[in-house]
Amino acid sequence: MRALLTGGGIAGVFALAALVSFFWTPYDVEVMDISGKLAGPSPAHWFGTDHFGRDIFSMIMVGGRVSIAVAIVAVGIGIGIGVPLGLTAAAQRGSMLDELIMRGNDLVFAFPALLIAIMITAVFGPSAVNAIIAIGIFNVPVFARLVRGAALSLWTRDFILAARVSGKGKVRISVEHILPNVANLLIVQGTIQFSLGILAEAGLSYVGLGAQPPTPSWGRMLAESQTMIGFAPHLALFPGLAIVLAVLGLNLMGDGLRDLLDPRIRRVRT
Amino acid sequence: MRDEMKVSLKRRPLTGWPVRAVAVAVGLVVSAGGAGAQQTDITIGMQLEPPNLDPTGGAAQAIDEVTYANVFEGLTRFGPDGSVLPALAESWVIAPDGLSWEFKLREGVTFHDGTPFTAEDVAFSIERAMADDSTNAQKQLFEGINSVNVLDDYAVEIGLDAPKGSLLFNLAWGDAVMVSPASAESNASNPVGTGPFKFSEWVQGDHVELVRNPDYWGEAPKLESVEFRFISDPTAAFAAMMAGDVDAFPVFPAPENLAQFEADPRFSVIVGSTEGETILAINNGREPFSDIRVREAIAHAIDRQEIIDGAMFGYGTPIGTHFAPHNPAYLDLTGMSEHDPEKAKTLLAEAGYPDGFSTTLMLPPPTYARRGGEIVAAQLREVGIDAEIINIEWAQWLEQVFKNRDYDLTIVSHTEPMDIGIYARKDYYFNHDDPVMRTLMAGLDETADETERTKILQAAEEQVSKNYVNGFLFQLAKTGVADARIRGLWENAPTAANDMSAVYWEE
Numbered sequence: 001m002r003a004l005l006t007g008g009g010i011a012g013v014f015a016l017a018a019l020v021s022f023f024w025t026p027y028d029v030e031v032m033d034i035s036g037k038l039a040g041p042s043p044a045h046w047f048g049t050d051h052f053g054r055d056i057f058s059m060i061m062v063g064g065r066v067s068i069a070v071a072i073v074a075v076g077i078g079i080g081i082g083v084p085l086g087l088t089a090a091a092q093r094g095s096m097l098d099e100l101i102m103r104g105n106d107l108v109f110a111f112p113a114l115l116i117a118i119m120i121t122a123v124f125g126p127s128a129v130n131a132i133i134a135i136g137i138f139n140v141p142v143f144a145r146l147v148r149g150a151a152l153s154l155w156t157r158d159f160i161l162a163a164r165v166s167g168k169g170k171v172r173i174s175v176e177h178i179l180p181n182v183a184n185l186l187i188v189q190g191t192i193q194f195s196l197g198i199l200a201e202a203g204l205s206y207v208g209l210g211a212q213p214p215t216p217s218w219g220r221m222l223a224e225s226q227t228m229i230g231f232a233p234h235l236a237l238f239p240g241l242a243i244v245l246a247v248l249g250l251n252l253m254g255d256g257l258r259d260l261l262d263p264r265i266r267r268v269r270t
Numbered sequence: 271m272r273d274e275m276k277v278s279l280k281r282r283p284l285t286g287w288p289v290r291a292v293a294v295a296v297g298l299v300v301s302a303g304g305a306g307a308q309q310t311d312i313t314i315g316m317q318l319e320p321p322n323l324d325p326t327g328g329a330a331q332a333i334d335e336v337t338y339a340n341v342f343e344g345l346t347r348f349g350p351d352g353s354v355l356p357a358l359a360e361s362w363v364i365a366p367d368g369l370s371w372e373f374k375l376r377e378g379v380t381f382h383d384g385t386p387f388t389a390e391d392v393a394f395s396i397e398r399a400m401a402d403d404s405t406n407a408q409k410q411l412f413e414g415i416n417s418v419n420v421l422d423d424y425a426v427e428i429g430l431d432a433p434k435g436s437l438l439f440n441l442a443w444g445d446a447v448m449v450s451p452a453s454a455e456s457n458a459s460n461p462v463g464t465g466p467f468k469f470s471e472w473v474q475g476d477h478v479e480l481v482r483n484p485d486y487w488g489e490a491p492k493l494e495s496v497e498f499r500f501i502s503d504p505t506a507a508f509a510a511m512m513a514g515d516v517d518a519f520p521v522f523p524a525p526e527n528l529a530q531f532e533a534d535p536r537f538s539v540i541v542g543s544t545e546g547e548t549i550l551a552i553n554n555g556r557e558p559f560s561d562i563r564v565r566e567a568i569a570h571a572i573d574r575q576e577i578i579d580g581a582m583f584g585y586g587t588p589i590g591t592h593f594a595p596h597n598p599a600y601l602d603l604t605g606m607s608e609h610d611p612e613k614a615k616t617l618l619a620e621a622g623y624p625d626g627f628s629t630t631l632m633l634p635p636p637t638y639a640r641r642g643g644e645i646v647a648a649q650l651r652e653v654g655i656d657a658e659i660i661n662i663e664w665a666q667w668l669e670q671v672f673k674n675r676d677y678d679l680t681i682v683s684h685t686e687p688m689d690i691g692i693y694a695r696k697d698y699y700f701n702h703d704d705p706v707m708r709t710l711m712a713g714l715d716e717t718a719d720e721t722e723r724t725k726i727l728q729a730a731e732e733q734v735s736k737n738y739v740n741g742f743l744f745q746l747a748k749t750g751v752a753d754a755r756i757r758g759l760w761e762n763a764p765t766a767a768n769d770m771s772a773v774y775w776e777e
Contacts, residue, residue, distance in 0.1 A: 034580040227524040
């Protein structure tokens with residue numbers, strides 16, 4: 001429970017900051033103030049200013065929005081495509097279709113995710129949208145496998161048998177009985193994938209393949225700060241901390257959710 | 271100890287052994303005696319690796335940075351201050367009508383492969399560079415030459431269509447160096463020239479090594495060997511300097527780190543001038559930039575000092591036209607395009623864009639472009655022009671922007687010396703057609719008189735500035751850093767070169 005609260009708290013702060021940034025940031029992140037560049041943290045600029053004199057706190061807020069948006073859509077793609085694939089494969093267990101889906105998944109899974117994401121953005125051009133697609137594609141097999149595995153064991157259970165006897169088709173059973181029973185797993189895995197999505201977005205924008213300037217992004221802030229770390233460490237510190245904390249928070253939350261929702265663990269405890 | 275280790279561990283061609291053995295012996299004796307041994311090797315850091323090592327067969331600056339004045343020499347050469355000096359040509363005589371130049375060649379010069387350098391090689395080199403199938407990147411240097419006649423072994427006559435005041439200057443370029451027919455074809459991977467250093471090895475992706483040419487005609491270089499190491503990442507370059515892996519970085523890629531080097535007594539920071547006019551190039555052939563009011567608006571939207579401070583950490587000189595400020599013929603025309611956002615907005619409204627417009631800004635990899643581009647985009651945004659930033663690699667820039675002219679705005683530094691003539695070229699990537707410039711440049715070519723040339727150049731500077739062909743940002747500074755004990759490095763960069771012939775380590 002403590003992990004869930006801590007993680008949820010941290011993730012909540014980032015989510016809130018990102019939401020607020022839609023309406024308000026302390027400074028406009030697209031306006032530069034060259035004469036006030038590289039200022040350290042102060043009451044006027046909580047996290048200091050960057051090499052163009054932009055307010056780092058505001059940039060972290062807006063950058064968080066980009067990271068979260070990328071991660072949400074990427075997880076959405078993973079669930080939206082992966083879950084139906086997994087349900088279908090489980091329902092058609094042992095068929096050609098099952099083989100086709102699962103071997104296709106293996107194929108995607110076999111490539112290092114970030115490497116392919118770099119390839120996709122290199123081919124289609126660097127942008128936040130392409131980063132989302134690239135990261136999303138790699139979430140598909142994760143969810144497909146998870147759902148198939150869980151669904152397979154459910155298909156042998158008595159209540160499914162009862163549903164079949166009552167004449168329900170495979171599609172209906174999958175949607176009405178299997179899906180609700182794997183929802184817990186999806187929430188836990190979704191949270192973990194969400195944190196991986198944020199990390200992947202930071203990695204892509206670090207190498208210049210994520211959101212393009214002037215849109216701030218945590219990864220690019222980190223990359224640009226590299227040569228200045230010797231005399232202006234706050235440029236690297238704050239985006240670095242943002243990435244670490246956001247990922248940590250989401251992982252803690254995922255762990256906490258698993259403890260709370262996973263029936264096996266719950267049974268051991270009670 | 272470092273030089274002895276290096277010398278003894280590396281495999282060398284057999285011919286180098288006697289010299290080397292002596293050097294090793296001397297080195298050991300001296301260091302055993304406790305006094306500091308004179309270091310005779312040096313490692314020079316460069317950000318970009320040359321695609322090949324033939325300066326007559328590629329436009330990349332990195333080729334000249336390795337080979338110019340080190341491996342290859344021309345009839346004339348650039349000195350450290352940009353003056354044109356005799357090199358393989360000892361002297362020359364101009365015919366009274368200005369239509370032919372007779373060059374007297376230095377005797378006793380040999381190529382690194384042992385073949386003697388004669389007038390035949392001059393004729394071969396120039397004719398090869400001018401040939402229709404030539405891959406020379408600066409063929410315009412040879413325009414107007416109609417014959418190269420060998421008079422005897424050490425005299426050659428160059429015939430011209432019209433008097434050409436820039437001939438000696440043109441022949442000093444890296445693209446006009448002398449090559450031997452025996453080795454010309456393989457210079458790309460195994461350069462053979464007449465210079466003070468011989469090519470030793472090239473480990474692609476890592477370094478090029480040159481060794482002293484014992485048979486050099488001129489003053490023997492003090493250094494035994496020179497290694498050019500290629501480090502593209504500025505952070506790694508900083509670390510390599512700090513760790514002493516690299517002795518000097520003549521063009522350090524991250525200006526923000528120079529203050530740290532300055533504060534460290536182990537290093538000296540060398541800030542000089544370059545021929546690099548950094549411009550916001552505008553596609554004059556495209557709407558809305560074909561309207562001079564729009565181009566003028568862009569010029570007034572730009573705050574040069576902010577770009578210099580923000581992108582280059584203060585290194586750079588504002589320019590108002592396409593001309594180097596350290597040149598005596600330079601006119602300060604920055605007043606023509608003062609930072610005045612209100613005027614920019616008015617001009618945009620007059621041109622029919624009261625709410626601005628959207629466009630794209632393509633940025634090649636160097637810091638001045640990527641960082642400068644972000645600032646330019648922010649400044650354009652202030653007057654209502656929304657320039658979407660597109661970061662591209664050099665290969666794509668050369669293909670899409672330079673060759674196909676498919677762009678709106680881009681930022682690039684034109685590092686060729688005296689290149690205002692590009693504004694007379696209709697087919698250049700600016701897409702700018704200016705008959706006045708063509709007349710001026712044709713006149714310049716026919717004039718040898720210095721005052722007259724200066725007048726023409728200044729007229730050209732004004733012409734380019736008042737047509738607002740491009741946004742003129744700043745003259746790139748040469749921001750070098752070196753071990754404080756190194757002497758003889760060039761302070762300025764009148765051409766792309768790392769001339770190592772006079773470099774030595776002070777005790």
